Amino acid sequence: MAYKSGFISVIGKPNVGKSTLLNALTGEKIAIMSNKPQTTRNTIRAVITSDEYQLVLIDTPGIHRPKTKLGEYMVNVASETIKEVDLIFFLAEATTSPESLDISIIEQLKKVKTPVLLILNKVDIVEKEKLLALIARYNELMDFKAIIPVSALKKDGLDIILEEVLKYIPEGEKFFPEDTLTDQPEKIIAAEMIREKLLLNLDDEVPHGVGVEVTSFKERKDGLINIQATIYCEKSSHKGIIIGKQGVMLKKIGAAARFEIERLLDTKVFLELWVKIKPDWRNNDNMLKELGYKR
Template sequence: MVQEFKSGFIAIIGRPNVGKSTLLNSMVGEKIAIMSDKPQTTRNKILAILTEDNYQMIFMDTPGIHTPKNKLGEYMVKVAEQTLKEVDVVLFVVEADKPPRQGELEIIQELKKINTPVILIINKVDLVKKDSILLLINEYSNLFNFHSIIPVSALNSDGIHIIKGEIRKVLPVGPKFFPEDMVTDQPERQIVSEIIREKILHLLEKEVPHGIAVEVISIKNKENKNIIEIMANIYCEKDSHKGIIIGKNGEMLKKIGSLARMDIENLFGSKVFLELWVKVKDDWRNKEFYIKNFGYQ
């Protein structure tokens, strides 16, 4: 008997910094979303596509649901909450080493407003003992009627096959929405800008990264040299931040460019020449024009 083809959209939601982007990358086996140990790394809704013989899963990595402090934060929360109304399955990601907090309780209240199957993903199980995971499962079971609860370590890809199996159970019968070889809806410029932003998040501390936006000005293929030339602007909110990003004698900016270039070369399968400039846009996160101009719309 031929298995029916199933397809659908799956939202990955949760508080900031619980590992949603790491889970997304593990699910599709490709680096689609940037990862950082800093909260609110993901700003846009990112689509990642996994196609197998009998199903197509379209994952949406959403910004973390949090109390916004500026217009960019308000946009991020709106994107995450709107996604809940558009999908076939919800993956609610929480951390194994933390009990349900106010943020999780607020998300559960939102989940009670929809009829979509919700799978609870208890992430970072490699950080805790088994007994505490069982207690956490019991605690969450009393808060909401989850379709299933799956302990995983997204970083180590442990439990990923179990998640896929549970999603497939509740996916509707449907068509292939995207070509088999397509793994994301993100344009090349957006992926490149996010790679650069990821390196800044890794290398710089405290408040500087949250005030960062990256705009790719041009991507040119120099065919005769087999080199891709990329020009990009890094925007920050203060002159003091600009100095930190550039670093003494330009060392920090060189380091950002070097790390970003390696990932971009893997993306394109070609040599890359990357040129970066740093510019100041005061308080851009509260200005609609800049939020839209930097691709958050």
């Protein structure tokens, strides 16, 4: 059989398990995991390489109603992306009937010719009868190429996904070398890891106004990597919360981020964090470019 390669866009409302699925499929922690919505702003590509195929998975940020320029940008990226890929994974909750956001995503998906696999995630917490009724309901909404119930968390049903995928991925050469987990620059992975730790450690009102920029990423002669990063927030009260009493919070975030980055890059890391206030940075085009959200 000829070698196959292609791009897959992963779409679904926040918290359906997109990152968990990407991680389960790749076996490495590249996409960002958090129980807070919209952690994944960047289009992170995970690459699965085997003897028969290479799949490039794009963790497409959820299609939602934009409120800020960043939101608008995310919607644009998502709708452009789904036209260009070979296949779309549409993830939905197996635990609830389709909600308005699912329906509006389906409306977007109907507009493109790209084949769509519906992946009903979290079957580990659903009764069988309910699942069958849900499958029937989704069948009425759209003509999916397949409806696949899975548990990304328990790694259940992943083999069926891969089996289906190969029907829609064209013959072609590898896009990336064998050992590639992601084609994102390490700088962006580091920034994502820092942002993940921020989101995990801070109150809800702060994280959405937070951006991370890695300003310096240098490998020293002894192999240690020196990373300097700036955390941008919108208000001085936020800056205070992020730094914490006597810097305790920032130290905690930095230590947790460093641990993840060291694990990913498989080397010792020296991480320096700064916190800066940039009011309304989410509506600033240049700032979005600087932070890698816009080209």
